Amino acid sequence: MTLRLYNTLSRSIETFAPADGKTVRMYACGPTVYNPAHIGNFRTFLFEDLLRRVLRLHGWNVLQVMNLTDVDDKIIKRAHEQGKTITQVTEPVVEIFHADRRYLRIEDAEVYPTATGHIAEMIALVERLLERGIAYKADDGSVYFAIDRFEGYGRLSRLDTREIKAGARVAQDDYTKENAQDFALWKAAKPEDESTGAAWDAPFGRGRPGWHLECSAMAMKYLGETLDLHCGGIDLVFPHHEDEIAQSEAATGKPFARFWCHGEFLQVDGTKMSKRIGNVSTVSDLREKGISASALRHFVFSTHYRKQINLSGAALEASIEAVARIGEFAHRLAEARGGTRELAAVAETAELEFRTALDADLNAPEAVAALFTFIGQANAELNRKGQDVGSLERARATFQLMMAVLDLEPRALRFVVTGDGVSPEPVAEQGLSEVERRQVEWAVGRLRDRIAARQRREFGVSDSIRKEVEEAGFAVKDTPGGTVLERYQ
Ligand code: AMP
Ligand code: ZN
Numbered sequence: 001m002t003l004r005l006y007n008t009l010s011r012s013i014e015t016f017a018p019a020d021g022k023t024v025r026m027y028a029c030g031p032t033v034y035n036p037a038h039i040g041n042f043r044t045f046l047f048e049d050l051l052r053r054v055l056r057l058h059g060w061n062v063l064q065v066m067n068l069t070d071v072d073d074k075i076i077k078r079a080h081e082q083g084k085t086i087t088q089v090t091e092p093v094v095e096i097f098h099a100d101r102r103y104l105r106i107e108d109a110e111v112y113p114t115a116t117g118h119i120a121e122m123i124a125l126v127e128r129l130l131e132r133g134i135a136y137k138a139d140d141g142s143v144y145f146a147i148d149r150f151e152g153y154g155r156l157s158r159l160d161t162r163e164i165k166a167g168a169r170v171a172q173d174d175y176t177k178e179n180a181q182d183f184a185l186w187k188a189a190k191p192e193d194e195s196t197g198a199a200w201d202a203p204f205g206r207g208r209p210g211w212h213l214e215c216s217a218m219a220m221k222y223l224g225e226t227l228d229l230h231c232g233g234i235d236l237v238f239p240h241h242e243d244e245i246a247q248s249e250a251a252t253g254k255p256f257a258r259f260w261c262h263g264e265f266l267q268v269d270g271t272k273m274s275k276r277i278g279n280v281s282t283v284s285d286l287r288e289k290g291i292s293a294s295a296l297r298h299f300v301f302s303t304h305y306r307k308q309i310n311l312s313g314a315a316l317e318a319s320i321e322a323v324a325r326i327g328e329f330a331h332r333l334a335e336a337r338g339g340t341r342e343l344a345a346v347a348e349t350a351e352l353e354f355r356t357a358l359d360a361d362l363n364a365p366e367a368v369a370a371l372f373t374f375i376g377q378a379n380a381e382l383n384r385k386g387q388d389v390g391s392l393e394r395a396r397a398t399f400q401l402m403m404a405v406l407d408l409e410p411r412a413l414r415f416v417v418t419g420d421g422v423s424p425e426p427v428a429e430q431g432l433s434e435v436e437r438r439q440v441e442w443a444v445g446r447l448r449d450r451i452a453a454r455q456r457r458e459f460g461v462s463d464s465i466r467k468e469v470e471e472a473g474f475a476v477k478d479t480p481g482g483t484v485l486e487r488y489q
Helices: 039-057 073-082 086-103 116-131 191-195 211-223 234-252 283-288 293-301 313-335 341-359 364-383 389-406 434-455 459-471
Strands: 003-007 012-016 023-028 061-066 135-137 143-145 163-170 179-188 207-209 227-233 257-263 266-268 309-311 412-418 421-423 475-479 482-488
Touching: 003 257, 003 341, 023 039, 023 211, 039 061, 039 086, 039 227, 039 257, 039 266, 039 283, 039 293, 039 341, 039 389, 061 211, 073 086, 073 191, 086 283, 116 135, 116 143, 116 179, 116 211, 116 234, 143 234, 179 211, 179 234, 207 211, 211 227, 211 234, 227 234, 234 257, 283 434, 293 309, 293 313, 293 364, 293 389, 309 313, 313 364, 313 389, 313 482, 341 364, 341 389, 364 389, 412 434, 434 459, 434 482, 459 475
Parallel strands: 023 061, 023 227, 163 179, 227 257, 266 309
Antiparallel strands: 003 012, 135 143, 143 179, 179 207, 412 421, 412 482, 475 482
8 A cells, every 4th residue: 555645845645655665754843842832733743643653554664853942032032031041941841842742642753852952963054055155144143044046945835926035134033924035044142142041152153043954954963864754834834944945955955855744723713612621722721621632632633634623612522522432442342252254344444444544645534434434333243242253353453553543542540439538549650740630639529528428318419519520521430349530541
């Protein structure tokens, strides 16, 4: 089976395979670590997670680099305002990024290089561009890239529709989408750069790297001069990726990336959100609302990566329901002792549909549909109580393969509450954030109130407490051993 992907460079869907036939060398632009990443950023990182899992489904190794932009205009501004160094600003944000990413079960990239850890590589790249006469030092002390000295400038973003202002200079990292201008590779040090620890010595003057330069230098260091795949959100096409191509290709004379893949935006529609979900924006907001990683993954994968999604309460509620069905099915498959012969046939068809959908430019919504068709048909077969163990194993393998890519099976954290207390005690080691731990403690307290209410035969009170706890994002189950409190991830 062949994988077909939309390549922004050619504006068409092409067959993808790594250049060496074995390892996909993939670069994904990572977060600028001055604020915790929002769900929009994570939509892009989830698209990249899906992509790497599909690449592995094809049997290729993946060598993925995701940079952490830990020096840029916004970070320096924040550090300056707070009287901190840039590292003091970025370090806690990097921690939060990884915690959020792990919560969402976004697989680890192989390398997470930081910009400040690769200043030498960036300086070397600027020197190469200066030697080739493509970069120049301006009277403001900064080094700029002369876009009219690089023939391919504008190929990715189809710049012919924009105004080219060669010689007009822009020092910000992220500039207007309409005008292409000579952009800063290296920015002369200002007092706030010095005071925040964002200035380095270079042969062409003390200063700091521009954002675009950071990615070119780190991508080529870890992945070589021509990458298989470079991805990011759609907003990065211009200027960021256009400028990455210019710097890299002007220095090496080789194509920088064979494929450019961009994910569309997630919009937040505050007005249409349900009370339960509220105005969510970060992963920790979602966690506080009891929205599982599985539900968010389902929500994101229910729309094709090249289409916009609107974050709405109704859609998240639907995803919560959908992943609960997946959880029930997983449980049923695990408990079953055998299946009908037809179960194997159902699994085989579902797997083919699943792979076909993903191979067609990562059509995740169709892959999710294939999963639910499988669940429906397999449930019907399991109702028939067959004895065939091989058939059951086949169905389990199909489900496992689907989960290896989509990873939508909810994981339950389980606590048993009795009149005497709770087991186990909620602790951070269970993967609970600080807020979640406090929420579990609150829910345990409420369930103990409920046990007391039931002993007083106040069943109306008992029911309303149950509802209150469920609305906070927990599942409540009464068992002979006590009340089971579950939280899904
Ligand atoms: P940044 O931290 O701003 O450099 O962005 C990190 C990644 O998130 C980039 O790939 C952006 O393109 C992407 N991104 C930013 N906002 C959104 C959004 N609302 N929806 C999807 N991706 C986004
Ligand atoms: Zn980048």
